[in-house]
Amino acid sequence: MGFRLAQMGFKTLLIDLDPQGHLTQCLGLNNQQYPKTLFNALIEREEIEKTIIKTDLPTLDVIPSNLNLSPVELSLFSMNSREFRLRRLLSAIEKTYELIIMDASPSIGLLNLNAILASNDLIIPSWQISFPIMVSRSCSKPFQRSRRIFLSSSKISISF
Numbered sequence: 001m002g003f004r005l006a007q008m009g010f011k012t013l014l015i016d017l018d019p020q021g022h023l024t025q026c027l028g029l030n031n032q033q034y035p036k037t038l039f040n041a042l043i044e045r046e047e048i049e050k051t052i053i054k055t056d057l058p059t060l061d062v063i064p065s066n067l068n069l070s071p072v073e074l075s076l077f078s079m080n081s082r083e084f085r086l087r088r089l090l091s092a093i094e095k096t097y098e099l100i101i102m103d104a105s106p107s108i109g110l111l112n113l114n115a116i117l118a119s120n121d122l123i124i125p126s127w128q129i130s131f132p133i134m135v136s137r138s139c140s141k142p143f144q145r146s147r148r149i150f151l152s153s154s155k156i157s158i159s160f
Contacts (some may be wrong), residue, residue: 002099012060012097017065017103031066037063042076043076043079048090051063086114
């Protein structure tokens with residue numbers, strides 16, 4: 001979806017939040033080629049701009065992922081304001097992009113909580129059969145609850 005939006009002319013940043021690096025690989029990038037991931041910005045406090053990779057498409061940038069991102073959950077656990085670290089990082093670059101799209105693994109941990117709290121919209125792709133739809137709908141309540149707890153009156157729009 002992000003690649004297509006960038007093809008349509010939207011200045012887009014894709015962020016791969018999955019240590020397996022599927023988004024990075026789907027863009028045709030060798031995820032092992034990039035030593036810096038979101039881990040470097042979130043945990044080691046490196047400038048987020050230093051983790052951004054330009055692609056051949058001028059409207060598309062990516063923050064790649066690989067196994068170097070794996071220890072991020074454990075590292076975030078003991079940090080102050082750990083839930084808002086990604087939100088603060090993105091505030092430094094949000095005006096550079098029309099869209100920032102994050103691809104996350106299907107779990108609710110500290111990294112995905114960071115993504116939820118840094119987001120305006122949440123899209124949960126699923127097959128259109130009854131079980132995934134039922135699970136997706138039941139997932140929306142914890143997402144809304146997380147946003148309410150941490151961001152008081154904030155609301156997130158959720159699409160399936």
